[in-house]
Amino acid sequence: MKLSRYLKIFPSPDRPGHVILYSTLRGSVAAVPAETLAALQQGAFPVEGCDALTRLGMLVEDPDAEKEQMRDLVARVNAQTRHFLVSVVLNLDCNLDCGYCFEGEFRCGHYMSGETADLLVAMLVRERISQGWDVTASFYGGEPLLSQDLIRRISQPLQEAARSHGVKYAFTLVTNGTLLDRDTALELLPLGLQGAKFTLDGPREIHDVQRPYASGAGSFDIVATNLAQVCDLISIQLGANFRPENYREFPRLLDQLPLYGITPDKLSVMMFTPVVSTGGCSDFNTGCALSEAPWLMEAAPFLREAALARGYRAPTLKPSACIVELVDNLVVDCTGKFYKCPAFMGSEEMSIGSLTEGLKDYRGSHGIGNWQVEACLECCYLPLCFGGCRFVSRLQGKALTEVDCRRKFYDATLEQTVLQNLTYLAPRKKAAAPTAPFQVATPPY
Template identity: 80%
Template sequence: MKLSRYLKVFPSPDRPGHVLLYSTLRSSIAAIPAETLAALQEGVLPDDGCEALRRLGMLIEDPDAEREQMRELIARANGRTRHFKASVVLNLDCNLDCGYCFEGEFRCGQYMSDATADLLVEKLVRDRISQGWDVTVTFYGGEPLLSQDLIRGISQRLREAARSHGVKYAFNLVTNGTLLDRNTALQLLPLGLQGAKFTVDGPPEIHDAQRPYASGAGSFDIIVGNLAQVCDLVSIQLGANYRPENYREFPRLLDLLPRYGITPDKLAAVMFTPVVSTGGCSDLSSGCALSEEPWLMEAVPFLREATLARGYRAPTLKPSACIVELEDNLVIDCTGKFYKCPAFMGWEGMSVGSLDEGLQDYRVSHGIGNWQVDACLDCSYLPLCFGGCRFVSKLQGNSLTEVDCRRTFYDATLEKSVLQNLTYLAPRKKATAQSTFVQAAAPPY
């Protein structure tokens, strides 16, 4: 057996003479003596601990086979799913005036027509629900709750169709939070509402400067008040968009939330996201559009530490790929056009079809599988990025066939994230006197 190539080694912070092994593919952690690691690297297997490392995905039978399995990993995942996920843009209108909004340059107050909504329902029922697929819709905008009649009409029909075909329908909201009060949530729950993403950009004075109403008035109190009203009804993800000059103030938001009754058990995750470009999709993003700017390499682990230290959940370290690689994820804008990522809306030539025309072949135009080259397949970080973010590649003026390499970012931040997991998330396990290995499997976070 040999060590996996998708493995990082860090010094153990509290056990002299030991190292931490972290599997980027399995999200598992183990501590072993440094001399044991040296033996493994020489191909010498110790008498104790090999089975534990094998179960954690750190020792493998065939490195070449592992490499080929990685090449096929996303294709296998796409082949297994029977769950279609659509982000549906109901309008390009909003009651807030966020200075970094990526839709600012093409927002026109346009709303999805009833005819387009009818066609959307028809396509989802015919092509997915009637074929045995579960469907989850994420309603997006603009501000989707400015189109509540459409949400109700679309969801009622899809829910009835799903029930009649023995599959599941549910929907989420990506909302600025100003309109999702308890009464609205209670009305939408029977139609399939299961979760919402709110955005609160830090403590009140920062949030109100970054996310004011169109009138200029602050929105913090309304949004946090609504969040407190609904966080016990649906799963809530809390997003917060920070800048280099203010990210150190964002932990104060986490200190304020319990005063409103928004304790860690009330939120599914807190996702701090950098505002890196007005062309990005901050509200919907989970932080994929990272860059190699030095301040971000300090800000990302700083804010993750602040989140975990206060008991809130932070984004996980796990294998993940750009959304364009996932076949059964699609963005449908308010005119019925298809996109593979919300950030591509408004960009010339980035549509991949429409409700009228169907889905076009986007494999070449969107660089599908651009990471299937030796440099990526041999990189220990491949499971964490799979070629990075296509939108970042586009912002940098590159073809989408070029990878957005994350090596510099992970070199600077991954060790800190692993240590955070051990400190705040991993179960504590004491080794017996006879054990060669101290093992900590990835927690279910």
């Protein structure tokens, strides 16, 4: 047995002479004496505790075999999935005027036509639902609730087809939150509404500057009020887009939310993400567009801790790959063109087909498997990034075949993240019984 290469080791902050082992592949955590770690590194394996470390993925029989399993991991996930996720851009129109909107350069008030919506329905029924796939649509824009007629036109036949084929159909909304009041949510629930992504960009005075109505009026109060009205009906993700000059003010947002009745139990996750000044889908962003900027390496753990300390759920650490690697994800814009990532919309060269042409082979153009090189396969952070974000590579002027390396970011932040989980999340879940001489806990996050 040998130590996994996908393992990070940190000093224990509260137990002298101990270290914390963290598996980037399994998300598992173990505390062991430093002398035990030294013995393991030298190939000496005490009887007690080895079985536990093996179960946690920290000890493996053959590190080379583990590396080859990592090489095939995304392919195995793609082969096993039977759940198709489609982001549907219903329009390029909005009632807000956010200064950082990545659609600003090509927003033209265009709406998806009924004919295009019907082609989308036909494609999803023919290629997914009738083949035994569950389908979840994420309606996006612009502001998708300016196109409620299209939501109905798409969802009703998909819901009927799903029932007839014994699969599931549901949809979520990526909305600015100004139009999703309780009455609207109740009307959409029978059609399959399952959840929504809202955005509040910090405390009121910051949000109202960053996300005003087109008239210039602030939108914080209406968004927060609507969120409070629907959070007991559907799952809510709340996003907040911060800048280097204002991120330290964002914890005040978390203190304002309970004043509207938005307590931690009402949100599925609280996500803080940086504004990408040169483009990017800030409303849709789940934090993939990271960078090595020193301020962000400080801001990301600072804001995550602020959320956890107040009882809100933060995004979890888990194996994840760029959306372009996942065959069960597709973006369809309002003209019927296909993209692999919402941030690529508006760039004709990034389109990978259309509802009329079908899906093109994008493996070469989008750098599929660009991380399947020795430098990445040997990296302990590979399970957390799989080559990083193709959009960031593009912003940096690199070909999509080049990786967006996250080593510096994780070197600077991963230890803090693991300790945050142990501090704030472990007490919410009883640890597994320790196996001497180790103190082993299954991951609570």
